[in-house]
Amino acid sequence: MKKVLTIAGSDGSGGAGIQADLKTFAAHGVFGLSVITAVTAQNTLGVQAVQDIDREMVSKQIEAVFDDIEVDAVKIGMVSQTATIETIAGALKKYTPEHIVLDPVMAAKNGCHLLKKEAETLLIKELFPLAEIVTPNIPEAEAITGLGIDNLQQMEEAAAAIFRLGARNVLLKGGHLEGNPTDILYNGREFLYFTQARIETKNTHGTGCTLSSAIAANLALGREVEEAITLAKDYITVAIEHSLPLGRGAGPTHHFYALYKKAGLIP
Numbered sequence: 001m002k003k004v005l006t007i008a009g010s011d012g013s014g015g016a017g018i019q020a021d022l023k024t025f026a027a028h029g030v031f032g033l034s035v036i037t038a039v040t041a042q043n044t045l046g047v048q049a050v051q052d053i054d055r056e057m058v059s060k061q062i063e064a065v066f067d068d069i070e071v072d073a074v075k076i077g078m079v080s081q082t083a084t085i086e087t088i089a090g091a092l093k094k095y096t097p098e099h100i101v102l103d104p105v106m107a108a109k110n111g112c113h114l115l116k117k118e119a120e121t122l123l124i125k126e127l128f129p130l131a132e133i134v135t136p137n138i139p140e141a142e143a144i145t146g147l148g149i150d151n152l153q154q155m156e157e158a159a160a161a162i163f164r165l166g167a168r169n170v171l172l173k174g175g176h177l178e179g180n181p182t183d184i185l186y187n188g189r190e191f192l193y194f195t196q197a198r199i200e201t202k203n204t205h206g207t208g209c210t211l212s213s214a215i216a217a218n219l220a221l222g223r224e225v226e227e228a229i230t231l232a233k234d235y236i237t238v239a240i241e242h243s244l245p246l247g248r249g250a251g252p253t254h255h256f257y258a259l260y261k262k263a264g265l266i267p
C-alpha cells in the first residue's frame with residue numbers, strides 16, 4: 001500500500017486541514033500519515049483561534065514518520081510560521097521524498113490568517129523549490145506575485161511568475177473567479193486548462209486541501225502530473241456535488257460518496 005504524509009494544521013470541524021487530507025487519502029486507497037503544524041479552533045463559520053505546535057515537536061513528528069516508514073508522497077498545507085517552515089524544509093531536504101505537493105495556505109475563507117505575514121517570503125524561498133507542484137488559489141497567487149488577477153490571461157501571467165520562483169509545476173486554482181472554475185497548470189512549457197461547470201453550493205469548506213491531497217495520492221499511485229490533476233479534479237467535483245449541509249456556514253465536501261454508493265450504503 002502506498003503511504004502519503006500530510007504536514008498541515010488540524011481543523012476540528014473536519015472539513016479542511018489534516019482531517020480533509022486523511023479522508024482524501026483513505027478514499028484513494030493510500031495509507032495516510034500526518035504531522036500537525038498547528039491546532040485551529042474552527043467551524044463552518046470560520047477560524048476562531050490558532051495555536052502553533054513548536055518547532056521541536058514538528059521536527060520530532062516528521063522524524064518519527066520518516067525514520068520508520070517509507071513515504072511515497074508528501075502534501076504540505078498550513079505551515080503557520082517561519083520556524084515551522086525552516087523545520088519542514090530542513091527535514092524534506094534530508095529525507096527527499098519522491099513527490100511533494102505544496103498548497104501555500106495563507107488564509108481561511110473568513111479571512112483569518114493561517115500563515116503569519118512575515119512567513120510568506122520564507123515559504124516561497126524555502127518550500128517552493130522543493131515542490132513538484134504548488135497549488136495556490138487566486139488570493140494566494142496575488143499575494144505571492146503582487147499581481148491583480150481577474151481573468152484567465154492574468155491567471156496565466158501569475159502562474160508563469162510563480163513558476164519562476166522555483167516550483168516545477170504551478171496549478172493556479174480558479175475557484176475564486178466568477179463563472180465556471182478553471183484551474184491552470186503551467187509546467188514551464190505550456191498552459192493546460194482544467195475547467196468544470198460551477199456547482200452552486202455554499203459548502204466548499206476545504207476544497208483546496210482536498211484537491212492537493214488528491215493530487216499527492218495520485219502521484220503516489222504512480223500517475224504523471226497531468227493525469228494526477230485530472231483525477232484529483234474528478235474527485236473534488238464529486239465531493240463538492242455531494243457536499244454536506246453541516247453547520248451554519250460553508251459546510252464540508254463528501255469524501256466517500258462514490259465508495260459508499262458502490263457499497264450500497266447510500267440508496
Ligand SMILES: Nc1ncnc2c1ncn2[C@@H]1O[C@H](COP(=O)(O)OP(=O)(O)OP(=O)(O)O)[C@@H](O)[C@H]1O
Pocket residue numbers: 016107108109136137138173174175176181182183196197198199200201204205206207208209210211233236237240
Ligand atoms: N463551486 C465549485 N464548483 C466546482 N468546482 C469548484 C467550485 N469551487 C471550487 N472548485 C474547485 O475546487 C478546487 C479548489 O479551489 P478553490 O479555488 O476553492 O481552492 P481554495 O480557495 O484553496 O479552497 P479552500 O481554501 O476552501 O481549501 C479547484 O479545483 C476549483 O476549481
Ligand SMILES: Cc1ncc(CO)c(N)n1
Pocket residue numbers: 008009010011016017018040042077078105107108109114205206207208209
Ligand atoms: C487547518 C486548515 N488548513 C487549511 C485551511 C484552508 O482551507 C483551513 N481552513 N484550515
